[in-house]
Amino acid sequence: MAWTVESSRGGGIFLPQIGWHLDAHERADASFVSHAHSDHLGRHRTVLCTGPTARLMAARLPGRRETIVLPYDESWPITPEARATLYPAGHILGSAQVLVENAQGRLLYTGDFKLRPGLSAEPCRVPPGGADVLIMETTFGKPRYRFPPDESVAADIVDFCRRAIDERAVPLLFCYSLGKSQEVLARLGESGLPIMLHAQTARITAVYEACGMHFPAHRLFDPDEAAGHVVIGPPQINRSPEVRRIRSRRTAMISGWALDPWTMPRHRYDAAFPLSDHADYDDLVRFVAAVRPRLVYTVHGFAAEFARDLRERGIEAWALGRENQLDLGLFG
Ligand SMILES: [Zn+2]
Numbered sequence: 001m002a003w004t005v006e007s008s009r010g011g012g013i014f015l016p017q018i019g020w021h022l023d024a025h026e027r028a029d030a031s032f033v034s035h036a037h038s039d040h041l042g043r044h045r046t047v048l049c050t051g052p053t054a055r056l057m058a059a060r061l062p063g064r065r066e067t068i069v070l071p072y073d074e075s076w077p078i079t080p081e082a083r084a085t086l087y088p089a090g091h092i093l094g095s096a097q098v099l100v101e102n103a104q105g106r107l108l109y110t111g112d113f114k115l116r117p118g119l120s121a122e123p124c125r126v127p128p129g130g131a132d133v134l135i136m137e138t139t140f141g142k143p144r145y146r147f148p149p150d151e152s153v154a155a156d157i158v159d160f161c162r163r164a165i166d167e168r169a170v171p172l173l174f175c176y177s178l179g180k181s182q183e184v185l186a187r188l189g190e191s192g193l194p195i196m197l198h199a200q201t202a203r204i205t206a207v208y209e210a211c212g213m214h215f216p217a218h219r220l221f222d223p224d225e226a227a228g229h230v231v232i233g234p235p236q237i238n239r240s241p242e243v244r245r246i247r248s249r250r251t252a253m254i255s256g257w258a259l260d261p262w263t264m265p266r267h268r269y270d271a272a273f274p275l276s277d278h279a280d281y282d283d284l285v286r287f288v289a290a291v292r293p294r295l296v297y298t299v300h301g302f303a304a305e306f307a308r309d310l311r312e313r314g315i316e317a318w319a320l321g322r323e324n325q326l327d328l329g330l331f332g
Contacts, residue, residue, distance in 0.1 A: 003017065046068065053094035119183060174234065
């Protein structure tokens with residue numbers, strides 16, 4: 001018998017043989033939550049996740065739920081016949097892949113993942129022994145998505161900030177408040193530049209700190225005292241009155257989509273930098289080679305295109321469910 005994998009309504013995946021969902025969006029009895037980004041969360045009765053994901057989820061989606069916290073590398077009997085083990089996914093703090101093993105074999109679900117080691121997430125690890133069936137995210141599943149080294153993108157961001165401050169303008173870095181902002185904050189560390197965080201970003205950063213992460217000194221964003229500081233905040237504040245109070249400003253979007261001039265709303269920003277928390281195309285291919293699956297299901301982004309590329313390489317692969325090109329990860 002083989003694994004049965006279904007895509008569930010409203011996003012997410014259902015494994016009928018064990019009765020568990022993976023990153024379900026609509027309310028489910030039991031769902032694994034790979035990480036705390038909102039497109040992977042739902043108001044479920046029971047969730048399985050890592051400790052940091054449980055804390056971040058409590059901050060973002062309060063409510064009553066039974067939470068089974070499983071540290072990386074420890075196995076838990078998800079049913080009497082199957083066990084689940086979590087492995088770091090390298091995407092944001094607490095992000096996890098889940099390996100489910102039973103008589104059908106080994107099934108691995110990645111959630112969002114990144115192989116390039118970051119400063120604000122546990123480094124991704126491929127489960128020893130790989131898996132028979134792999135369900136993987138393919139946000140950047142086209143060959144044109146090849147990211148430059150994170151260190152050189154970070155150096156470009158620091159240059160942009162220094163230049164703005166030299167010109168007596170305030171550099172504003174817009175990025176997703178969970179994950180990307182903390183990575184940017186950590187990457188600014190050695191620059192010694194004074195940093196302000198928007199309240200929304202500061203709130204999530206405080207959860208990271210409560211989980212034991214350390215960051216460079218930062219203070220809360222105040223438009224009247226922002227001169228000489230780098231400001232990190234979510235993209236939606238770009239046109240807010242508080243940002244408009246800053247007369248001279250230089251804005252930058254931080255996103256993997258910066259590689260695509262036509263998907264980035266470049267005209268709204270002075271610059272865009274491709275620092276991503278997802279795997280790029282080469283790392284997606286590398287990951288499949290390391291897992292050595294018999295069968296691959298792709299989800300998110302260019303799922304159909306990447307599955308076709310894998311089939312051309314001799315690996316059986318199919319996109320799962322209906323896919324939308326960009327709506328799931330514009331700030332990836
Ligand atoms: Zn994510």
